Amino acid sequence: KAGVTQTPRYLIKTRGQQVTLSCSPISGHRSVSWYQQTPGQGLQFLFEYFSETQRNKGNFPGRFSGRQFSNSRSEMNVSTLELGDSALYLCASSLETSGPYNEQFFGPGTRLTVL
Amino acid sequence: DAKTTQPNSMESNEEEPVHLPCNHSTISGTDYIHWYRQLPSQGPEYVIHGLTSNVNNRMASLAIAEDRKSSTLILHRATLRDAAVYYCILREVGRQLTFGSGTQLTVLP
Numbered sequence: 001k002a003g004v005t006q007t008p009r010y011l012i013k014t015r016g017q018q019v020t021l022s023c024s025p026i027s028g029h030r031s032v033s034w035y036q037q038t039p040g041q042g043l044q045f046l047f048e049y050f051s052e053t054q055r056n057k058g059n060f061p062g063r064f065s066g067r068q069f070s071n072s073r074s075e076m077n078v079s080t081l082e083l084g085d086s087a088l089y090l091c092a093s094s095l096e097t098s099g100p101y102n103e104q105f106f107g108p109g110t111r112l113t114v115l
Numbered sequence: 116d117a118k119t120t121q122p123n124s125m126e127s128n129e130e131e132p133v134h135l136p137c138n139h140s141t142i143s144g145t146d147y148i149h150w151y152r153q154l155p156s157q158g159p160e161y162v163i164h165g166l167t168s169n170v171n172n173r174m175a176s177l178a179i180a181e182d183r184k185s186s187t188l189i190l191h192r193a194t195l196r197d198a199a200v201y202y203c204i205l206r207e208v209g210r211q212l213t214f215g216s217g218t219q220l221t222v223l224p
Contacts, residue, residue, distance in 0.1 A: 004158075033211060043159070043202075043214035056211050090158050092212075104151075104212060106158030 002026065004093050004107035012113045018079040021110045025072050025093030031055075032074040033104065034066060037088040046089075049074055050096075078112075086114045119203045124219040127193045135188040135218055137203030142183050147206045150177065150188050152199040153217075159202065162188065198222045 005024045013019050025032050033056075034046040045058040049068035066076040072093075078085055088111050092104040120138040127133040139148070150162040163170055163177045165186070170177040176189040190197055202217040 035212075035214075042216055045211040045213065048211055056209075058211070092158070103161040103164075104159075106160065109158055 006107040023091030029093035
């Protein structure tokens, strides 16, 4: 069974640009969550989607947005990039919603560098 | 979200057991205790989870205190591949994973 895939793996952008990251969950998984990982702040939750609906949202500005398609694939978008957005963006999928017993499977991440 | 407290780092010798502690004194009755680990240059991976009783799986064991205010992740025989950051997470019903700073485990050959 294929794992969670994220594209692209590496990305370099300049300040002010926007970026779209893609995540394909494990087949059959309907929940997709996004996390940002930086050395200073660690792993922080961005948002979670289930059946094309945003179910939970972290404490990030509106420049960060996401969506989920009918095939459960998800994208996240960051507009007006800032230097502080440089991070590893991780996607995780699970079978159902964020119940406490659902194991999340993480992808390898997209390394975004903002210059 | 209820918080967890873990040591910043721990060392272990290869092939010896490792006990990774986690304190969660403000745990609520419906919080599940989850452990994930993150190997270098990889996304986190699930290790184990439990609610009240001790749990075992092929990767590790989870020992939960009777009052649930602390727990211990046990790796029975550490290998070099177990070197990672281990995160102890309390997960509320319907909520996302909230990662702390975790414990950096170093395994010495």
